[in-house]
């Protein structure tokens with residue numbers, strides 16, 4: 478890869494449409510099946526379940542809606558706390574907030590960029606106890622119902638020790654797998670370990686449906702409930718409108734699912750090219766002082782959704798200088814998310830010591846990661 482040959486600006490990540498997208502979308506229009514019922518919606522769910530190894534997949538309008546439904550179905554209620562990393566996209570915390578729950582922020586570890594299970598376990602030993610099968614925050618008196626790890630930038634979080642913490646404290650494990658389609662933890666697809674998980678097919682993700690998401694689960698009952706809740710809780714009937722609770726209009730339209738089917742067919746190819754790109758970055762940055770390229774954690778296989786550089790020093794000014802120089806030169810580099818614990822709507826939420834996440838915020842830079850970059 479010779480930088481001077483690359484067409485600028487180089488975006489951080491853009492969609493790649495090289496397969497059957499036009500044919501499948503055209504078929505929706507020709508047959509008039511464009512909305513929330515149609516053969517591609519069902520097929521996309523089957524294809525996703527088969528690809529990930531989850532027993533069931535239920536599609537939704539976006540990843541945030543999928544996560545909201547996951548949290549609701551594992552029992553998160555108004556006034557509950559939900560443990561989420563401080564270092565994540567805002568949607569992870571918003572999904573809990575939509576249910577009236579309170580995000581409770583957890584630190585990350587440098588190795589995986591995801592939630593730190595060991596630190597979480599030690600923290601809960603000091604601040605929580607299980608009463609009648611429910612984890613209670615002894616400081617706030619509120620139930621802590623669930624933990625939502627993310628697989629940051631596609632790198633799998635360490636799920637084994639996290640699962641142990643969840644078992645000990647009776648917490649539902651819900652994976653926000655929005656960024657990790659194609660990533661494996663100990664040979665299993667991310668999003669298949671917890672009670673359920675959410676995926677995202679937003680335009681910047683590894684595959685896209687324009688906007689879209691899905692719920693993965695091995696629990697048939699939970700999957701049926703998810704389908705019901707995302708389709709306005711309408712009871713099956715040929716013509717009658719009978720709804721048995723306040724459901725959501727969250728079903729992915731057939732048009733979007735058509736794109737999804739075409740994209741999923743190309744996923745193995747995208748993953749191969751993304752790994753080749755990551756390998757080139759790894760080699761290129763091995764020689765550069767002051768910065769390191771983040772490789773997949775041990776016992777994981779990463780989709781390298783967005784490639785990550787870590788500056789050796791936590792210095793926001795230096796980070797911003799690097800971002801400015803690279804963006805001015807036409808390379809779409811980006812900082813990580815501002816820690817959610819410092820956003821105005823979440824600044825009063827409970828949190829543990831967040832020192833590693835704070836360091837990562839000042840060190841992390843994403844670099845262009847579109848699969849087709851390897852062809853240049």
Ligand SMILES: *Cc1c(COP(=O)(O)O)cnc(C)c1O
Nearest residue numbers: 539540541566568627655677679
């Ligand atoms: C993209 C993303 C989401 C939200 O997905 P949408 O489809 O945009 O609603 C949630 N969590 C994380 C970590 C994400 O990266």
